[in-house]
Amino acid sequence: MSEKDNAHEVESSEPITRRKVLAWLTSMGILGSAIVSVFSNFVFIKPRATYGLPTRFSIGTPNDYPPGTRIALGKERVAIIREGEKMAAISITCTHLGCIVGVADTGFACPCHGSRFDQDGNVTGGPAPRPLPWYELSLAPNGELEVDKGKEITPGKWFTV
Amino acid sequence: MVHSMKKNNFLTTLKEMPMSIWNSVFRNNLPHTDLGRSKTSFTNFFLHIHPVKVHKHTLKPWFTMGLGLISLFLFIILTVTGVLLMFYYVPSTTQAYDRMLDLRGSVAFGVFLRNMHRWAAHGMVAAVFLHMCRVFFTGSYKKPREFNWVIGVFLFLLTLFSSFTGYLLPWDQLAFWAITVGTAIAGYAPVVGEQMRFLLLGDTTVGQEALLRFYVLHIAVLPIVMFLLVAVHFWRIRKDGGLSRPEDADVVETPEVTAPASVPAPAMAMAAASGSSGIVVLEKKHYGIQGLVRGPFTKVGNVPENTVFSYPNLLLAELFVFVLTVAGVIIVSAYFNAPLEEPVNVMHPPNPAKAPWYFLGLQEQVSYSAFWGGVGVPAIEVLILLLVPYFDRGVKGVGKWFAKERLLANTLFMVFVVVNIILIIIGTFFRGQNWEFVSPF
Numbered sequence: 001m002s003e004k005d006n007a008h009e010v011e012s013s014e015p016i017t018r019r020k021v022l023a024w025l026t027s028m029g030i031l032g033s034a035i036v037s038v039f040s041n042f043v044f045i046k047p048r049a050t051y052g053l054p055t056r057f058s059i060g061t062p063n064d065y066p067p068g069t070r071i072a073l074g075k076e077r078v079a080i081i082r083e084g085e086k087m088a089a090i091s092i093t094c095t096h097l098g099c100i101v102g103v104a105d106t107g108f109a110c111p112c113h114g115s116r117f118d119q120d121g122n123v124t125g126g127p128a129p130r131p132l133p134w135y136e137l138s139l140a141p142n143g144e145l146e147v148d149k150g151k152e153i154t155p156g157k158w159f160t161v
Numbered sequence: 162m163v164h165s166m167k168k169n170n171f172l173t174t175l176k177e178m179p180m181s182i183w184n185s186v187f188r189n190n191l192p193h194t195d196l197g198r199s200k201t202s203f204t205n206f207f208l209h210i211h212p213v214k215v216h217k218h219t220l221k222p223w224f225t226m227g228l229g230l231i232s233l234f235l236f237i238i239l240t241v242t243g244v245l246l247m248f249y250y251v252p253s254t255t256q257a258y259d260r261m262l263d264l265r266g267s268v269a270f271g272v273f274l275r276n277m278h279r280w281a282a283h284g285m286v287a288a289v290f291l292h293m294c295r296v297f298f299t300g301s302y303k304k305p306r307e308f309n310w311v312i313g314v315f316l317f318l319l320t321l322f323s324s325f326t327g328y329l330l331p332w333d334q335l336a337f338w339a340i341t342v343g344t345a346i347a348g349y350a351p352v353v354g355e356q357m358r359f360l361l362l363g364d365t366t367v368g369q370e371a372l373l374r375f376y377v378l379h380i381a382v383l384p385i386v387m388f389l390l391v392a393v394h395f396w397r398i399r400k401d402g403g404l405s406r407p408e409d410a411d412v413v414e415t416p417e418v419t420a421p422a423s424v425p426a427p428a429m430a431m432a433a434a435s436g437s438s439g440i441v442v443l444e445k446k447h448y449g450i451q452g453l454v455r456g457p458f459t460k461v462g463n464v465p466e467n468t469v470f471s472y473p474n475l476l477l478a479e480l481f482v483f484v485l486t487v488a489g490v491i492i493v494s495a496y497f498n499a500p501l502e503e504p505v506n507v508m509h510p511p512n513p514a515k516a517p518w519y520f521l522g523l524q525e526q527v528s529y530s531a532f533w534g535g536v537g538v539p540a541i542e543v544l545i546l547l548l549v550p551y552f553d554r555g556v557k558g559v560g561k562w563f564a565k566e567r568l569l570a571n572t573l574f575m576v577f578v579v580v581n582i583i584l585i586i587i588g589t590f591f592r593g594q595n596w597e598f599v600s601p602f
């Protein structure tokens with residue numbers, strides 16, 4: 001009699017009841033779908049195609065930029081600089097927080113947080129952490145200059161026309 | 162005979178129909194008894210957010226200064242005016258700015274609604290911040306209100322993010338350069354920074370995708386999250402036993418008839434009938450419904466208490482704050498137009514390019530270091546704010562402004578507040594072209 005009682009007790013302390021199975025399945029289901037939905041939502045809102053500008057573009061012939069030129073191309077976000085026969089394409093996106101720096105004869109200055117750069121884009125003041133990058137300039141077969149914003153070059157590496 | 166009675170019944174039914182409908186909607190008439198007053202709060206969906214009775218200390222205007230309520234009412238004004246503005250707004254880089262101009266030219270009350278929306282947003286940032294200061298300086302974040310403070314910190318961040326996503330929508334110069342700078346700051350966050358920036362912009366550069374994303378955040382995601390958090394915030398105020406109050410707030414001014422705890426209510430009533438102020442005790446016993454439901458915080462029966470009925474005392478105070486808030490927003494909107502800068506010029510940021518006042522402290526900070534000013538220091542500040550109630554475990558000085566026992570905590574928080582205000586003042590008045598230091602004098 002008492003044995004039977006004991007057996008019953010052991011059984012009832014760890015019975016796999018229908019409710020327990022349901023609870024387990026439900027919690028796994030909820031947890032699983034929560035994880036999957038968070039993950040897939042991130043995948044969903046991360047765009048696969050972007051519509052930004054092409055990194056490589058033509059800027060006209062060297063004659064469009066007479067010696068002494070320091071001009072900003074706003075849409076492309078580069079400054080084209082020519083000193084004698086040497087040319088360079090320097091980024092005008094501030095390395096601090098992405099504002100467009102103003103181009104002057106003495107260098108570059110950012111209106112947003114006061115970063116300042118010298119004529120070659122080296123930081124001379126303010127919070128900018130890095131100098132303005134230089135981009136590769138090349139002469140296409142049709143005689144037009146091309147800037148490739150995908151290719152950064154060492155600052156000071158001028159392109160000779 | 163039977164026939165005529167039926168007809169009669171039908172006529173009476175018809176005649177009584179308006180009252181039947183009315184009574185089915187409003188189950189209580191305007192109350193004239195205490196029982197009615199408690200029922201009013203208890204049975205009305207919109208009023209049952211209130212407890213039946215509220216502590217007198219809670220109603221003291223200088224304790225809360227109504228700042229939480231003002232935040233709520235500004236949130237409601239923002240929702241209403243925002244939905245109205247949505248009828249005319251298009252989240253497109255080519256149309257958004259023109260739509261702003263249309264509000265001026267061809268929409269009745271267009272400018273006025275836009276003003277209300279903008280000034281209420283500015284007001285809400287200020288009100289929520291001041292509310293946070295009130296809660297801190299009165300020590301109201303202490304046990305059991307720790308988690309409501311945490312919810313509050315999230316509400317503050319959501320308020321800031323809502324106003325940020327909002328002022329991008331006109332797609333003027335301010336909008337464009339604010340998105341540029343704001344998402345660049347996000348890019349400085351360690352590890353996930355660049356990913357986060359890409360997700361926010363939906364592209365590699367600031368453009369149509371970014372505008373659409375910020376629009377969705379502004380009109381759907383953020384308001385829904387805030388609505389839910391505000392609901393939890395209020396529910397927890399109730400469950401935490403109402404607003405904080407000093408320990409001595411329960412002392413009753415009038416002499417109290419103390420009935421032995423074991424005496425049942427009817428017997429107490431009999432005893433009280435002979436005394437003069439005993440009836441008060443009886444009423445508490447009978448109508449402290451919320452006390453019975455709520456548990457330990459609201460005192461029931463023979464414990465001294467200092468409460469009044471929420472209807473009409475609390476309701477009236479709230480409606481008064483509501484009227485003040487609406488009036489304030491309307492007056493400001495009638496006299497000052499919401500700013501609208503030049504249309505976007507991707508070549509030239511305005512010089513200086515300044516954020517709205519509440520972000521100028523942050524802008525001043527990032528002008529020293531993008532990472533520390535924009536990510537590091539704000540993250541540490543938020544973390545400390547979130548953990549404040551778990552650092553400060555003392556129980557003294559709750560429910561009093563600038564309690565002596567809380568001198569250290571209050572001083573530290575005051576330093577935090579003052580430093581941020583100074584940064585905002587520097588950013589607003591002492592920064593000129595190219596963010597160079599200028600003197601306003």
Ligand code: HEM
Nearest residue numbers: 225227229230232233293301309310313314316317404405
């Ligand atoms: C959308 C923003 C917010 C709304 C609408 C809101 C609303 C309210 C309201 C109506 C009250 C009742 C008392 C009063 O009016 O002061 C309250 C109390 C409280 N709030 Fe907020 N609040 C907001 C943000 C915050 C923030 C930013 C904090 C702190 C970080 C906070 C922490 C608290 C706490 C701890 C209480 C209880 C105070 C006490 O017991 O005395 N809330 N809130």
